[in-house]
Amino acid sequence: MINLKNVSKTFGKQHALDNISLQFPKNKTSVIVGPSGSGKSTLLRSLNLLETPEAGEYEFNDQKIDFSKKLSSKTILNIRRKTSMVFQSFNLFPHLTVLKNVMEGQVQVLNKSKEEAKEVAEQLLDKVGMLDKADSYPSQLSGGQAQRVAIARSLAMHPEYILLDEPTSALDPEIELEVLKVLLDLAKEKQSLVIVTHNLTFAQRVADKIVFIEDGKVGFDGDTKDFFESDDQRIKDFLAAMTLQNI
Amino acid sequence: MSAWDIIRDATPQLVSACIAYTIPIAIVSFIIGLTIAVITALVKISHRGGLFNIVKAFFYFYVWLFRSTPLLVQLFIVFFGLPYLRIAGILPDGIRLTPVVAGIITFSLNTGAYASETIRGAILSIPDGQWEAAYSLGMTKRKVLWRIILPQASRVSLPPLSNEFIGLVKDTSLAASITIVEMFEVSQQIAAENYQPLIMYILVAAIYAVICSVLTILQSYLEKRVSRYSVSN
Numbered sequence: 001m002i003n004l005k006n007v008s009k010t011f012g013k014q015h016a017l018d019n020i021s022l023q024f025p026k027n028k029t030s031v032i033v034g035p036s037g038s039g040k041s042t043l044l045r046s047l048n049l050l051e052t053p054e055a056g057e058y059e060f061n062d063q064k065i066d067f068s069k070k071l072s073s074k075t076i077l078n079i080r081r082k083t084s085m086v087f088q089s090f091n092l093f094p095h096l097t098v099l100k101n102v103m104e105g106q107v108q109v110l111n112k113s114k115e116e117a118k119e120v121a122e123q124l125l126d127k128v129g130m131l132d133k134a135d136s137y138p139s140q141l142s143g144g145q146a147q148r149v150a151i152a153r154s155l156a157m158h159p160e161y162i163l164l165d166e167p168t169s170a171l172d173p174e175i176e177l178e179v180l181k182v183l184l185d186l187a188k189e190k191q192s193l194v195i196v197t198h199n200l201t202f203a204q205r206v207a208d209k210i211v212f213i214e215d216g217k218v219g220f221d222g223d224t225k226d227f228f229e230s231d232d233q234r235i236k237d238f239l240a241a242m243t244l245q246n247i
Numbered sequence: 248m249s250a251w252d253i254i255r256d257a258t259p260q261l262v263s264a265c266i267a268y269t270i271p272i273a274i275v276s277f278i279i280g281l282t283i284a285v286i287t288a289l290v291k292i293s294h295r296g297g298l299f300n301i302v303k304a305f306f307y308f309y310v311w312l313f314r315s316t317p318l319l320v321q322l323f324i325v326f327f328g329l330p331y332l333r334i335a336g337i338l339p340d341g342i343r344l345t346p347v348v349a350g351i352i353t354f355s356l357n358t359g360a361y362a363s364e365t366i367r368g369a370i371l372s373i374p375d376g377q378w379e380a381a382y383s384l385g386m387t388k389r390k391v392l393w394r395i396i397l398p399q400a401s402r403v404s405l406p407p408l409s410n411e412f413i414g415l416v417k418d419t420s421l422a423a424s425i426t427i428v429e430m431f432e433v434s435q436q437i438a439a440e441n442y443q444p445l446i447m448y449i450l451v452a453a454i455y456a457v458i459c460s461v462l463t464i465l466q467s468y469l470e471k472r473v474s475r476y477s478v479s480n
């Protein structure tokens with residue numbers, strides 16, 4: 001269980017996260033939505049400590065982090081080993097083959113032997129339908145293929161949570177589908193996911209809970225169904241705007 | 248004696264000086280220089296503060312010093328000047344280095360200063376997303392650097408570093424001025440004997456050109472090898 005209490009983060013004068021309290025339950029899919037620049041990405045990146053909020057508490061299972069104190073590198077590494085990120089721009093390692101991209105974290109961080117890591121990598125590449133590209137380099141992949149490899153790389157770390165930052169925003173709609181299918185499968189397998197997305201159709205389909213972020217504040221936190229049927233005018237406006245965008 | 252005879256007699260002597268001094272001095276200085284350059288670049292890009300700022304200041308001073316003074320003057324200071332650095336009790340006789348050691352120290356420090364900026368630029372050219380992806384897997388900063396960033400940076404810095412190595416090979420001719428009997432010094436000695444400076448200096452220039460051409464071919468081979476991952480299908 002991830003539990004945030006009164007978390008705040010500013011960039012200069014701007015409040016990226018303004019006193020946010022939220023929970024992300026295990027074995028569920030939580031989807032974060034909101035207008036551009038609302039702080040959703042900052043929130044997600046804070047869970048992996050790629051961003052460090054200035055105030056508030058972060059509980060990960062039994063581990064408690066107080067953001068007002070300086071974090072030790074041990075704490076940071078520990079959290080990162082339990083959460084792994086999938087990025088909008090994939091960020092595969094261009095100098096390593098697809099197979100080695102998925103092996104790298106296992107060997108360097110989990111200290112697995114190369115044989116062991118290779119076996120896991122091949123299994124996961126098979127799972128995301130990319131085993132036939134194991135020896136290719138990232139530059140030889142389409143966006144959808146690259147993102148599926150990135151998901152395999154993330155799964156290889158056996159993270160408790162996978163954090164996905166707009167995983168399909170850089171993809172064409174017909175390619176987006178192949179990535180969404182993989183994510184739907186993971187959700188079905190009860191992998192804990194936290195997804196930032198603009199794709200509301202996908203959100204509605206996959207989410208166990210929706211978090212709506214606006215101006216760095218939590219505008220909604222609850223059931224998927226309740227969100228899409230909400231009477232709140234701001235949520236209605238947001239949904240209307242997003243649907244128009246999607247035409 | 249025809250020009251051909253002169254060339255035939257002189258070439259073996261020049262080539263042996265090249266093999267004995269020019270090439271080894273260039274290679275050893277470049278390896279030491281690159282090591283210094285990587286360390287300097289890493290210190291400069293570090294975000295660490297506190298007492299580490301003193302270390303940083305030292306490296307900034309070093310790069311500034313060697314980029315702001317002529318290489319020939321640096322060679323003179325290290326070889327002819329340092330023996331006069333007499334400190335009573337600690338260094339009564341100054342620092343006396345053999346010509347080759349003085350040469351290698353100076354060439355290494357000079358190369359290190361220039362190459363450090365090349366490597367620093369190459370590291371900074373790697374997108375933040377690479378750092379973030381590696382960090383998010385739980386890698387330590389050291390592992391991110393060695394496994395993810397430096398391999399990519401080395402590819403970016405290969406052309407400018409090749410440039411620096413080619414420059415260094417030619418700069419070793421300055422070692423003639425600190426009594427090292429390298430290739431250019433040998434050509435001067437032969438020219439003084441046979442009174443054929445035009446032929447001798449063109450001949451030695453041609454040998455430098457051959458070495459540098461070989462290095463250029465080697466560079467394009469290396470570039471193809473390290474960039475194989477960026478060839479899209």
